[in-house]
Structures are given as structure tokens and as C-alpha cells.
Amino acid sequence: xxxxxxxxxxxxxxxxxxxxxxxxxxxxxxxxxxxxxxxxxxxxxxxxxxxxxxxxxxxxxxxxxxxxxxxxxxxxxxxxxxxxxxxxxxxxxxxxxxxxxxxxxxxxxxxxxxxxxxxxxxxxxxxxxxxxxxxxxxxxxxxxxxxxxxxxxxxxxxxxxxxxxxxxx
Numbered sequence: 001x002x003x004x005x006x007x008x009x010x011x012x013x014x015x016x017x018x019x020x021x022x023x024x025x026x027x028x029x030x031x032x033x034x035x036x037x038x039x040x041x042x043x044x045x046x047x048x049x050x051x052x053x054x055x056x057x058x059x060x061x062x063x064x065x066x067x068x069x070x071x072x073x074x075x076x077x078x079x080x081x082x083x084x085x086x087x088x089x090x091x092x093x094x095x096x097x098x099x100x101x102x103x104x105x106x107x108x109x110x111x112x113x114x115x116x117x118x119x120x121x122x123x124x125x126x127x128x129x130x131x132x133x134x135x136x137x138x139x140x141x142x143x144x145x146x147x148x149x150x151x152x153x154x155x156x157x158x159x160x161x162x163x164x165x166x167x168x169x
Contacts (some may be wrong), residue, residue, distance in 0.1 A: 015084075020161065023080065024147040025155040027073055035065060036146025043142060048135040058136060061145050069149060070156040071112035077160040078104040080142050106131060111156055119148075 039061045044048050052059050082104070 013137040019080070019084065023077060024154070024157050027076075027157055028150055031069060031153045032146050032150035035061075035069075035149035039145045040138065040142035043138040049138055049141040050133065050135065051123055051130075053133070058141050058145070062119055062123065062148065063116060065145070065149060065152075067112045069152045070115040071108045072109045073156040074108040074160045075104060076108060077110060077157055081161065107160070111159065115152065117154075122163050 005159070039058075042056045042061070046054065046056055048056050
């Protein structure tokens with residue numbers, strides 16, 4: 001009987017590891033590629049890339065991405081964890097505060113709000129530290145947008161599962 005219980009516990013830990021690997025790749029690869037390619041072709045249609053000025057500026061891509069990407073990643077991961085919690089596929093302690101949608105939406109909203117505030121503050125600091133009408137370049141700007149999307153994918157994925165990862169292993 002104890003072998004069965006031990007096997008179930010190992011299976012749940014294995015399910016948790018598969019969940020983490022699969023969902024991290026699902027978020028990391030498309031976000032990085034799309035958020036590099038789309039700005040690159042949008043910037044290529046113009047001569048220069050500025051932070052806040054111009055038709056296709058860097059803020060036009062980074063600020064919406066900084067709000068929506070953390071929000072959507074957190075929302076998606078917490079919803080998937082909630083489904084796994086109810087099916088019993090992963091092993092962690094049940095806490096009633098984390099099962100409801102108000103908690104999920106609050107956590108996702110706060111992650112999106114904090115990330116856009118930090119990125120906006122950094123962009124303002126860059127704007128005031130560089131000379132007026134400084135050109136950031138097409139390729140470096142697109143690569144930075146893609147790297148930021150990859151960083152968001154990893155960071156907010158692990159922030160969403162931080163509470164559960166400790167209990168699962």
C-alpha cells in the first residue's frame with residue numbers, strides 16, 4: 001500500500017516538472033520570437049527609431065508589451081494551476097485564497113501594473129539621459145524588445161508559480 005502512495009507522490013512531482021517545462025517553453029519561445037520580429041519589420045519601414053517620438057517609436061511596442069505580457073502570462077499560469085489543483089494532478093497544499101478568480105485577476109493585474117511602471121520609469125530615465133532625437137537603431141531596438149519579452153516570459157512565469165513550487169517538491 002505504501003508503494004502505491006509513494007508512486008502517486010512521485011507521479012505528481014513528475015507532473016509538476018512536466019508542467020513547468022512545457023509551459024515555460026510555450027511562453028518563452030513565441031513571445032521572444034514575435035516580439036523581436038514584429039518590431040524589426042515595423043522599424044525597418046523607417047530610417048530611425050526613437051524612444052517616444054516618431055510614427056513607430058520604441059515606446060509604442062514596449063509599453064503595451066510591458067502591461068499585457070505579464071498580465072497574460074500570470075493569468076494563464078494561475079488558471080492552469082487552478083485546473084491542476086482541482087484534478088489532483090500536482091501535489092501541493094490546498095489554500096482556499098488562491099483558488100478564486102479574484103485572486104488570479106488581482107495577481108495578474110498587479111504584475112502588469114508593476115512591470116509597466118518600471119519600464120516607463122526606465123524609458124524616461126533613458127529619454128532624459130540621451131541627447132535629443134537620439135536614434136537607437138533598428139536591429140538593437142528589435143532585439144531589446146525580444147529580450148525583454150523573453151525576460152518577462154521567464155520572470156512572470158516563475159513569479160506565478162513561486163508559491164506552488166515550494167509545496168510541490
